[in-house]
Amino acid sequence: MSKILVTGATGNVGKHVFSTLAEAGLDVRALARNPSKVPGEAVQGDLTDPASIDGALKDVESVFLVWPGFEAGAAAPVIERIARHARRVVYLSANGTSFHQDVEQLIRRSGLSWTFLRPGGFAANTLAWAAQIREGVVRWPYGQAKRSLIHEKDIAAVAVHTLTSAGHGGAAYELSGPAVISQEDQVRTIGEVIGRQVRWEDLSPEVAREHLLAAWGDPGFVEAALEGWKAFVTSPEQVTETVERLLGRPALTFRRWAEDHAGDLR
Numbered sequence: 001m002s003k004i005l006v007t008g009a010t011g012n013v014g015k016h017v018f019s020t021l022a023e024a025g026l027d028v029r030a031l032a033r034n035p036s037k038v039p040g041e042a043v044q045g046d047l048t049d050p051a052s053i054d055g056a057l058k059d060v061e062s063v064f065l066v067w068p069g070f071e072a073g074a075a076a077p078v079i080e081r082i083a084r085h086a087r088r089v090v091y092l093s094a095n096g097t098s099f100h101q102d103v104e105q106l107i108r109r110s111g112l113s114w115t116f117l118r119p120g121g122f123a124a125n126t127l128a129w130a131a132q133i134r135e136g137v138v139r140w141p142y143g144q145a146k147r148s149l150i151h152e153k154d155i156a157a158v159a160v161h162t163l164t165s166a167g168h169g170g171a172a173y174e175l176s177g178p179a180v181i182s183q184e185d186q187v188r189t190i191g192e193v194i195g196r197q198v199r200w201e202d203l204s205p206e207v208a209r210e211h212l213l214a215a216w217g218d219p220g221f222v223e224a225a226l227e228g229w230k231a232f233v234t235s236p237e238q239v240t241e242t243v244e245r246l247l248g249r250p251a252l253t254f255r256r257w258a259e260d261h262a263g264d265l266r
């Protein structure tokens with residue numbers, strides 16, 4: 001009984017966790033709302049409907065848990081169910097203050113052996129600019145906000161490492177990319193990689209708030225994002241050595257991320 005259940009297996013990080021474990025010949029199963037989207041063993045289940053995940057948990061020892069959305073919601077009964085079946089959980093959490101702290105707290109109290117992965121900003125967030133990049137100008141607030149964006153493949157590699165080796169119980173790993181890069185330079189780098197000039201134009205926070213509310217819906221999340229970018233202008237996001245320490249190789253650069261996603265950005 002060493003089966004690993006991967007949630008979020010169609011998402012940025014989870015898809016790499018799933019494929020890496022499967023390619024290594026490990027016994028892995030996905031929990032998915034639509035199992036046909038997963039290239040491998042997948043069982044239907046919805047994290048907002050706790051009873052629906054029991055089938056996916058059968059014979060599972062370890063769970064890679066992604067909590068979708070912006071609030072802890074039904075996390076308590078989901079974690080109770082995981083604890084009834086499995087022995088350990090690796091939770092994709094986050095740096096900073098958010099609903100992730102509530103989920104972490106529930107996991108700490110569950111009796112499961114736990115490891116928390118706390119990345120800062122995902123490089124994949126810049127995919128939100130794809131349409132603007134195609135038009136040659138990205139209008140967004142705080143061009144000088146400096147972030148240590150992380151490649152989703154690095155988060156997945158750390159997840160696989162912690163799921164498949166001993167000694168990570170009770171660890172909370174703060175993860176980042178290898179260096180800080182301003183939002184303006186992120187756009188410049190993407191332009192260089194895709195071979196097109198892309199210009200940055202600073203949007204006022206007031207105008208940005210309206211756009212982001214329309215796109216994201218959650219006012220608390222929008223305010224937190226705006227406050228975060230504002231703060232990163234003067235206090236750049238933290239760079240940690242954790243990826244290199246755990247994986248024995250440097251974290252992947254933002255340029256490498258852009259190269260991997262050139263097709264999504266052209």
Ligand SMILES: NC(=O)c1ccc[n+]([C@@H]2O[C@H](COP(=O)([O-])OP(=O)(O)OC[C@H]3O[C@@H](n4cnc5c(N)ncnc54)[C@H](OP(=O)(O)O)[C@@H]3O)[C@@H](O)[C@H]2O)c1
Pocket residue numbers: 007008009010011012013014031032033034037045046047048066067068069092093094095119120121122125
């Ligand atoms: N973006 C960042 O900068 C950042 C930073 C730190 C932490 N995080 C955290 O990382 C996690 C992943 O974020 P992401 O933006 O990369 O999202 P994502 O993993 O790309 O997408 C969400 C995943 O969850 C699945 N999902 C959504 N609702 C579900 C439900 N009700 N039941 C079961 N599965 C469901 C989706 O599957 P289907 O839609 O295919 O069903 C998809 O696989 C989130 O918890 C986020 O807060 C993000």
